[in-house]
Amino acid sequence: MKKKLFCYGALTFALLMSASFLSVSAAQNLPTLGDTSREELSPLMERKLGEQIMNSVRRDPDFMDDGPISEYLNRLGNKMLEARPDARGETTYDFEFFAVRDPVLNAFAFPGGFIGFHSGLILAAQSESELASVMGHEIGHVAQRHIARMLTSQKFDSFIPLAALALAVLAARTSPDAAMAVAMGGQGLAIQRQLNFSREAEREADRVGFQILNDSGFDTAGMVSFFGRLQASMRNYTDNAPAYLRSHPLTSERIADIQARMLDQRYRQRADSLEFYLTKARIRVLQDSTIQGLMDAKVFFETQIRSEKEEDKIAGTYGLAFVAFKQLDFANARVLLEQAKTRLEKSQANKNILNTSSMFASLAIDIQLGSKQFELAAASAEKAMQQLPLSRGLVYQYVEALLSAKKYEVAGAYLRDQLVMYRQDARLQNLLAKVYAAQGKQALQHIALAEAYAIQGSWPAAIQQLDIARNEKDAQYYEQSVIDAREREWKELHKEELAEERKRK
Structure with missing residues (x-):
């Protein structure tokens, strides 16, 4: 090749x-x-x-x-x-x-x-x-x-x-x-x-x-x-x-x-963070998640854990847990992740990562979701978010767990609160659309999808979703008002963009 x-x-x-x-x-x-x-x-x-x-x-x-x-x-x-x-x-x-x-x-x-x-x-x-x-x-x-x-x-x-x-x-x-x-x-x-x-x-x-x-x-x-x-x-x-x-x-x-x-700088030796090694482990698995790719990654991690370096041992064990998760072997993934965590807790230099990174919490939640322990996954995500409030990945996992547990009211309320703070997050709008779809709220579902398209600058698709929402049977006065206001706003923005393009021709 x-x-x-x-x-x-x-x-x-x-x-x-x-x-x-x-x-x-x-x-x-x-x-x-x-x-x-x-x-x-x-x-x-x-x-x-x-x-x-x-x-x-x-x-x-x-x-x-x-x-x-x-x-x-x-x-x-x-x-x-x-x-x-x-x-x-x-x-x-x-x-x-x-x-x-x-x-x-x-x-x-x-x-x-x-x-x-x-x-x-x-x-x-x-x-x-x-x-x-x-x-x-x-x-x-x-x-x-x-x-x-x-x-x-x-x-x-x-x-x-x-x-x-x-x-x-x-x-x-x-x-x-x-x-x-x-x-x-x-x-x-x-x-x-x-x-x-x-x-x-x-x-x-x-x-x-x-x-x-x-x-x-x-x-x-x-x-x-x-x-x-x-x-x-x-x-x-x-x-x-x-x-x-x-x-x-x-x-x-x-x-x-x-x-x-x-030549003008003093020599400086800097130790690599454990998170650097864990990131490489995740990327090695995600770069090629085919059957052969996962087998190759497993061989690499099995070699890595034989290293004398503590960071290599932890990252290698973590990598094996991630491979097992991708292979849908959730029981083995859970055991391996606990082994990596045990190694971590014995390492004075690295154990603080549990308080600063979502690496371990995120994989633990994914394993729980894969095992269909949805309520446990939601509880784990909620606890992890208290420790790491700025982690956007944990936010998405929490909502996915709530959706899987069919806790639609809780998920919807949480997403609406998040959207007050993160108005330009299209993924939150798409998740909210999933919640509304599960609740049978079709007009609100298509309004949320329209908002997601608008955030991405896809005005025709956004306006099309508004048209669908307008014609849904459950579109009440409030929804119709939102649709009309958004349609006027977005059509004007789309018109301005087209005018700018014509000027540049």
């Missing part, structure tokens, strides 16, 4: 933005920028673009919608941002860090503070400082507004070459031959200009990322060690891709630049 190339860095996030989640025609409709990028692509517009992209990302089957993984990545990222709050920009972006299922080493940033990691990259990171170095690098792209600057550079070129190269990079995920065919339609000079700009942006992101890495207390040597591994990886991929798809700058130059910066 031919190897894939999926670029890592400044070029990748711009290409993904312009081709994967915005259509080629949408990319052509982006505003043309003058000498100062902020004049026409404001930070607020960047954020809006990023949110539109993420709406599509979250619907992709390769998006890792896993509470513990998401919470770990966001805790790590926000720790780094606390050390350098100026990286959030003048509008103080709320960054979002997420993982996607892909074995190729890659990470990317979308405009407005959305940063993604391939599962393969997280597994390849041999230390938390290495993972943090990639995170700092991508934060650097956002902080330096490279999206706006790259679009500014397009003032001198047609959008067609950028779109052609974007499609080629995406096609390379499944077929290098298709990638070459698509990319050959682009114009070489414009592509070279784009690559030159990306090299400059990569070096700039390295410098910013290095400073963030250092200020947040991580080992800056992690950046050098990871880049070295990335350099070796790229040698394996480039044979099957056209030269201009090799957007990664000369890695040796970047490594030399970072090594020079390290």
Whole structure:
């Protein structure tokens, strides 16, 4: 099977933005920028673009919608941002860090503070400082507004070459031959200009990322060690891709630049958190949950628990519990999770993780749900939320447990309270729609679905759900009033968006 190339860095996030989640025609409709990028692509517009992209990302089957993984990545990222709050920009972006299922080493940033990691990259990171170095690098792209600057550079070129190269990079995920065919339609000079700009942006992101890495207390040597591994990886991929798809700058130059910066820094050794190892265990299982993939993961974890390192023993046992859960062997999963927890409680350095992470609680709840112990799962989730009130994953598990236990009134009341605090959470609206469906409240069900579509910016689908709700027999005066108000509001917003698109043509 031919190897894939999926670029890592400044070029990748711009290409993904312009081709994967915005259509080629949408990319052509982006505003043309003058000498100062902020004049026409404001930070607020960047954020809006990023949110539109993420709406599509979250619907992709390769998006890792896993509470513990998401919470770990966001805790790590926000720790780094606390050390350098100026990286959030003048509008103080709320960054979002997420993982996607892909074995190729890659990470990317979308405009407005959305940063993604391939599962393969997280597994390849041999230390938390290495993972943090990639995170700092991508934060650097956002902080330096490279999206706006790259679009500014397009003032001198047609959008067609950028779109052609974007499609080629995406096609390379499944077929290098298709990638070459698509990319050959682009114009070489414009592509070279784009690559030159990306090299400059990569070096700039390295410098910013290095400073963030250092200020947040991580080992800056992690950046050098990871880049070295990335350099070796790229040698394996480039044979099957056209030269201009090799957007990664000369890695040796970047490594030399970072090594020079390290000369002024005191040596700092930082211990990896147990949560880093547990995250890798979950990702290893979720990256390939086929029968063979689970068997391979089991072999890996059985080897890992023979390590002398306590973190490896705990993470390996936890990984075996997760494999057993995925294999629907809930009894064995429960035993293995208890074994991992017993090891953890004996470890003075790591036992506090039970109070700071949902890793153990979340898997315990999943095992209870799988075993059809729905009321126990709901009670476990409720207790865990008291300990970890900011865990969104536990919120969703709690509602799923209530739904499974047929406690619809409790679930509905809880969801409505949550939506007061988290108005833009489409998943909460979808769960509320499930509750209403179970209660036979059809008008409210379709109103909730409409709200979920509206949060995602899918105005036609949202308005269609309102039409369905209006015609349901149980749509009373209150529901009709809500439908009419939402319809007026959303039609106006949709009209404004269409007008903006026409202006850009």
